[in-house]
Amino acid sequence: MKTLRLLTILTLGGGLALGGHWSSNDGRWSVHAEVTPAAAEANRAPLYYRDPGGAPLWSAAPRKDDRGRDYLPVYDDQPAAAAPKPAQAESSRKILYYRNPMGLPDTSPVPKKDPMGMNYIPVYEGDEVDDGTVKLSPGKIQRAGVRSEPARRRAIRVAVKAPGTIQLDERRVSVIAMRAESFVQKVADVTTGTRVKAGQPLMEIYSSAVASAAAEYLSTITSKTTGGIEIYGRGSRQRLVNLDVPEQVIAEMEKTRVAPVTIHWSAPRDGIVLERSAIEGMRANPGDVLFKIADISLVWALVDVAERDLGNIAVGQGVAVRARSFPGRIFSGKIAIVYPQVNRDTRTVRVRIELANPDAVLLPDMYVDADIDTADSAPVLAIQDSSVLDTGTRQAVLVDKGEGRFEPREVKLGRRGGGHIEVRDGLAEGEAVVTSANFLIDAESNLKAALKGFADAAPQASEPGHATGEHK
Template sequence: MPPYAPLLGALALAASVTASMLHASRSDAARSDHPAPAAALDDPILFYRDPVGGAEVSRDPRKDGMGMEFLPVRRSQIGPLAKLPDPPATSRDEPLFYRDPMGGDDISSFPRKDGMGMDYLPVRPADLRAILSELSTKPRAKRILYYRNPMGLPDVSAIPKKDSMGMDYTPVYEGEDVEVDGRLRIAPGKIQRAGVRAELVRRRPLVARIRVPGSVQVDERRVAVVATRSEAFVEKVADVTTGARVFKGQPLARLYSPAIAAAAADYLAFANARSGDTGLLEGVRRKLETLNAPLEFIAEISRSRRVPASVSWPAPRDGVILERSAVDGMKAEAGQVLFRIADLSVVWALVDVAEQDYARLRVGQPVEIRARGLPDRVFTGKVTVVYPQINRETRTARVRIELANADLTLRPDMYVEAEILAGDAEQIVTAPESAVIETGKRALVLLDKGDGRFEPREVTLGRRGEGFVEVRSGLDETDRVVTAANFLIDSESNLRAALQTLAGAETER
């Protein structure tokens, strides 16, 4: 059912009630032959009086000198008309209406006769001045707005009727269903059948579980490459391949580098020299280190007093080989990557969070990670970085989560789903999200005032999370809000408001 269906139904019923009111107020000509029942709906406007209590009256709506509307006076407000004086024969004022010549309650908007053939008496403005002072203090008779089902079912009628069991529908008078302060009153039986439930507004820390997708990536700080700083030739690659796990110092390949061999020969020559010039020896050693010669290679020269023909190149760290480009016999240029090694004992999960949740993110917030390929495993970590820019195309912010991966279960580019526990320990006023009725421009809640009384209240909302929403204004901890069947109460409120609005339009006519 479309969300506007209850309101359309309410307006249709209100239009039906208004049509009945119009028909009743304009059927004076038929009253003599078909007397109407004394119902509140048959209460026509007789004239209009001065809004500030003056003696002036008018047959038609008008305004006074200050622009105030004249007030309508209905038949029910003036009671029996027998106390009105007989009209003077010389009066030239146009009659406002005509009354029963015997002092009865019947009136007419045009000249007519009673059952005995006596003319109805005209009532002019001068005749009413005696009772105008009473009109300003006399309470107005209540009108019947509609008739409701006697069993509390959601069925109303514009005219009297009976239900399927022969019980009369109960009239609802003006002001009975809505109190002076705007509260709505509903029968207890109907509240119970509709399943209306209410909760106290509470202060609580608001935690939002932000669920976002992402992928596993290598920790940039734990990646190393194997490359020479001079031209070299690969003599032999060790038995390691892409994906193999290696350890720091493990041989990866044997290389021959002319530059390293020349520097090693100089180092050996100065080491064997008798002059004992340690400065020159240290300079040659520094040249070997600049060429990134392994320390084990330099130590072997000092120990064996000879220059090895080739260099055994070791792994710079523990990790997994992500890339191998070295092959036996190839020539490697200076800086060319031969191996790329990554330590996967700690990995990153990079996730993209919607822009609307960006303000909730904080470094250090706990995160739960679930991998699609490992449905039974839950990995825990913390937010380590919230990237400072928003993606222009996706309107998302990137978040980095650091995860321990000792058993290397998580692999680079694996798809994961993250659940970030965003929030803080601050106690704020919250209400259940089910209590909020959002109309687009504003948000409302229904307060349960007890004894079947409900009051709509406009609220200002803030953050949301875990089924609750922050209420920045409009509620406090003493309020009870309706959390179930609130849309049913709201639709009934709309119906009654529509009836009263249209009835008010008829009053102005």
């Protein structure tokens, strides 16, 4: 009796069905248990749980809705429930098709659910507009943060940045070299890096060739000569000039009528001594450079401009140069020359900028950064950079037509700079374009085009022998 009571409890509590029959062989009653449908369903794992009220809500685990009702389990072999009927206001409108609730390019001619149990959304006749615009509700526009701004005419400032180095002005460098065999008798207190003035003594030189030419010149200018001899005297003076004897030395000889034993060489210009090779007592052969002096009151900034920016620069444009050694100081200059060659390795073009350097703080080979101002005073039609949808092969903007309608429109663009971009074609002045959340509207436009293509093919899919759009 106890055994029978236990089986009864297990049967009622566990969803078991008892069955039995009388055995005539051993005189006993045989009992067997069968699993009921409720127990079989309890042994299966549901795919997910859906809202008991039919709302497009689901959960991966058991839960309750806001009214305390349990979410209903959905199994893999459970047929999809019919979609709820449209509201009375929409019941009179014709349903074109049903689209995927998650925005996927999947439509169905009949109501259905997606794999998560969400009902497909009906698309009614009249919702589709064939003028190429995208229509969004005011709530969606507000949630997406859509902002529009009219296209206006403005000056585009394209800032071209280029690195470079300071170099000497080739026209302001002088060397002192002997043109005949000479000996250095004495060197002034001048070393590499010393600042010198034009005419300042540098060294004394003795040269037999210079002494011979000086004696010959003095003999011609001191003798009673005829016109032919005077011509010969001018030739003797030219010989001294060819030996690079300083002009003031020749003038002193003509005044005193005395040929000096040694020649005083002086600085040919104001500048800095970049090189001193002269040493007292040394022998200097023709061509030997004894001093090299450079005027650095005007220097060059040689910068490398990217090939893509070459069309924005021209000779005469203003440039602001910043030396890395003086980060808070700006040196102003202008483009003097754009070199006619592109570096094949770096794809850059060398540009020369002339800079005033009155206090001589810009030194050769110093690193600098140049900002080339390419602003054009003529205003052009421009929009914000964020307004452009660039696919690589085409550029488009979204024109705000008002009342939540947006029109995708292809445009041709020009220069970029200062957060704006020039529009050369496709847009009129005053037309409002979307400046923020335009990618969301563009996605909505692409979805609309995809849904329209599926809707056109939906009647064919509903013919006999074709699938109805449901996933098998």
